[in-house]
Amino acid sequence: MATIKEKGQINEATCEQERLAINDTLELLGGKWRLRIMRYLGSREQEHNTFKKMQREIGNISAKVLANELADLEQNMLITRTVMDSRPVTVRYAISTYGKTVLPLTENIAQWGLDHRKMIRS
Known part of the structure; x- marks a missing residue:
């Protein structure tokens, strides 16, 4: 999964942060x-x-x-x-x-x- 910055570049650190944030959200609100x-x-x-x-x-x-x-x-x-x-x-x-x-x-x-x-x- 990649997050595209405004300049069109892939930022792997941001991608990882978003992946972790989605995991946290699903862990808390899933089910x-x-x-x-x-x-x-x-x-x-x-x-x-x-x-x-x-x-x-x-x-x-x-x-x-x-x-x-x-x-x-x-x-x-x-x-x-x-x-x-x-x-x-x-x-x-x-x-x-x-x-x-x-x-x-x-x-x-x-x-x-x-x-x-x-x-x-x-």
């Missing part, structure tokens, strides 16, 4: 659920997003998988987890300010998916 979770939280910022509500509304995700995905997203500062002082204890999840930087990516992927479906069906 079946993470972008769905980010999109879900990004579109429901004003709501109280609890674990059970998310599991029910995202659909077909097991509690174990959702817990693991939320923990990884929180560790990478893409979402926040807030334990409410209530009985029973309630935990709310929200997209972080940093996590919002992923939302344009999810919008582009969603649009590409819609366009791709049209292409395949025509």
